[in-house]
Amino acid sequence: MSRLKRLEMRDITKKFGDVIANKSISLYLEAGEILGLLGENGAGKSTLMNILYGLYRPDSGSIIINGKAVVFRSPSDAIGHGIGMIHQHFKLIENHTVLENIALAYRAAPFFFPTGKAGRRLSSFKEAYGLEVNPDAYIWQLSAGEQQRVEILKTLLLGADLLILDEPTSVLTPQESQGLFTILKKLAKEGHSIIFISHKLEEVLSICTRVTVLRDGEVVGTRERQELDKRELARMMVGREIDFELSRSECDKGPEVLKVKGLNVKGDRGENSVNGVDFEIHEGEIFGVAGVSGNGQQELVEAITGLRPIEGGQVTLRGKEISKPSPSIISRLGVSHIPEERIKYGTAPGLPFYENCVLKQHTRPSFARRLLLDFSSIKRQAKQIMIRYDIRVPSINVPVKTLSGGNIQKLILGREISAGPSLLVASHPTYGLDVAATQYIRDQILKLREKGVAVLLVSEDLEELFQLCDRISVMFKGHMVGIVPRGAFDLEKIGLMMTGLAEAPLLEECNGYPDQG
């Protein structure tokens, strides 16, 4: 099989029932290029790539490789033609080692002792591309960035010349993203081609050689990198100018809503994930939690929302100590939760959209009369969420599993924000959202603050934290190493705190509150 030199998709159309996900889309790609694929949530990016990877079959249109038309009936056909895809949700087996996972996918591996041959190939690839992973580590021990490297290695080992990456950076820390870009650039130089999907315009501008933008299933345009800037890209995607500024009014801090004192929480493997954390959040305050992922933020959030037992310390909600936390008790006390693992926790994918709009609120009097659910008010609520959050669904009756990634996220956001919380716990609320939706959600969070809602905002995106927060705390190895008030936000300082290099001095410096409004 000769190497993939030129790929073309011509007039690809794909319908799901009445929804036209792809309307006569054409694009091309040559060896050594990094093509950015952009578009709003639900524009049809994932669908198009699933077609290229043989997961869906197009209703019409053709795929042409090196001048010859090909038909993919399954991913193995695509792999056979040198196309590999790295999905947003990794498909690795947790209880196996890196090498075992790779051997499993490696078709040239012998039946007996398959890891031997795969291992030799693996080490040659690792060196060539600087993809550092320990082949004997178990998948569950790896961070998201390392797991992604395993996926890339696996794909390369299968002989992929073209790599499709669907929103690869949404699960990565900024540092890990930089590492990924280095690898991608190196791969492109070696003659691989790459299709890169992302909602982060800066990333697209920094690594792509060409960009194709989709809107409502159609190609809006294809531009060379040199012809583009951030505003132009955003305008192509949304069809209008986007205001990147947010209005953040001064508002008074009200009484205390959440108080966390000496909190200790254990992680999945019994390690101490959260160690003696103290903080409190007031009405009308956005309290940020920064930190490289895996430093206890997720465990902290799960403890506060009742999903994880508390080992020591206290959590007090509006003056009431929660001795036996459970998700239902805590939600009844007015806490909304936008979970980090949205697919795992946030929805029941087989149930219709409207039923997912009241998950956790289904016992409220507005949605239920005695034993029965009140479907007319549930559907009214669902329609409202769909319109206000601009969720692209053909109807509120479709199962949630047919929604695009960003639209699922919007559903969760819409549901949790319209629950009327007094405390909103939000983990990475704008993951996977397009630029317009990101702006809208940030604006909504600021509106909640003005209404006197307390917000706990966990994010790795410092820009987002700087835009929204009144105070930012930094977690490192389970400790809250410092709390910085607005006005003292400093990229470098917070960056150092995140790596554990600045600790005690900042803590003292920043303990006081600034005088605000």
Added chain:
Amino acid sequence: MGIRIKVEPRISHPPILPLTILVISLSMGFLGIGVLFAFYGINPFAAIWKIFSGSFGSLYGLSETMTKAIPLILIGAGLTLVFRAKFWNIGAEGQLLLGAIFSGYVGLNLGSLIPSFFTVPVMFMAGFIGGALWALPTVILRTKFNVNEVISTLMLNYIAAEILNFLITGPWKGKTQMGFPYTDDLPHHATLTLIPGTRIHIVTLVVALLSALILYVLVYYTKFGYELRVTGDNPHAARYAGINFMKITMTMMTISGGLAGVAGVGELAGIHHHLSYPSSISSGYGYTAIIVAWLAKLNPLMAIFSGIFFAGILVGGDAIQISLGLPSATVQIFNGILLFSLIMGDYFLTHRVRVVVQA
């Protein structure tokens, strides 16, 4: 040139596929059964025709079919609930027997204490409680000690059967049964009225139909059914939404076990009138109902139709057994083949097979 067969996951499927697959898998099932007949030297078409004419083609056949549909609908409808929560209750057979034992005790011993008008309702209640009590420990074993419910429910079937064997040969052995291992017959007011000329015990039939309807409303229209469906669809989301898995499965198993117990009451008070060997009280309804729930696609209302369908196969199976001289295990083999093809069918809903010709 080489030809390979590849199986690969299906991401989406056209809306008519489920029905197509159902029809195909039932046809494949009957094809398999037909092949068996052919091996026996019997014309498969004639035999399959005989099954259905035996069960649906005459008034007598129909009445027998309805008689057997009663326990299948009761148990099948209950099982749709627990299967939805992905709790695999294989123990309906034992739960049925416990229902028969509990109601038998009431009918045999409490006759003098209860006004005769109330005997039957109390028996139904006792049967429900008996079945539910036999079901509940498995929920605790699963949620507190992580014991697989397939094992625990299955084991409890054997224990239930042994308890019944012990009772009918020991302490409850009837004095009027001339040494047979039966209990005494129930007094007349502890038996169920039949539709004249048939063995259909009306009360239980009505209870079965109503249960299926009520469970349908429960699943699709109540808070509780919503929680059940969320739990079945994504247990993590259920936990996030504050839904208590233990509470859900406890309630489901109470209903499922209880309805199996009620089926036991019907068999005892409607048909046999005394307790006897486990295999004659039940003839495997608890197992057949698993297929009933499956064919109903876990929809309680559909359990009515799939219950009648499988009752027809049981009756038709009996008919050809007699007229064609087939071994008595024939019906079980039918059911096995049908369940197998239904489950295979479900697999093709999520996977597709294709033949690849390589140059």
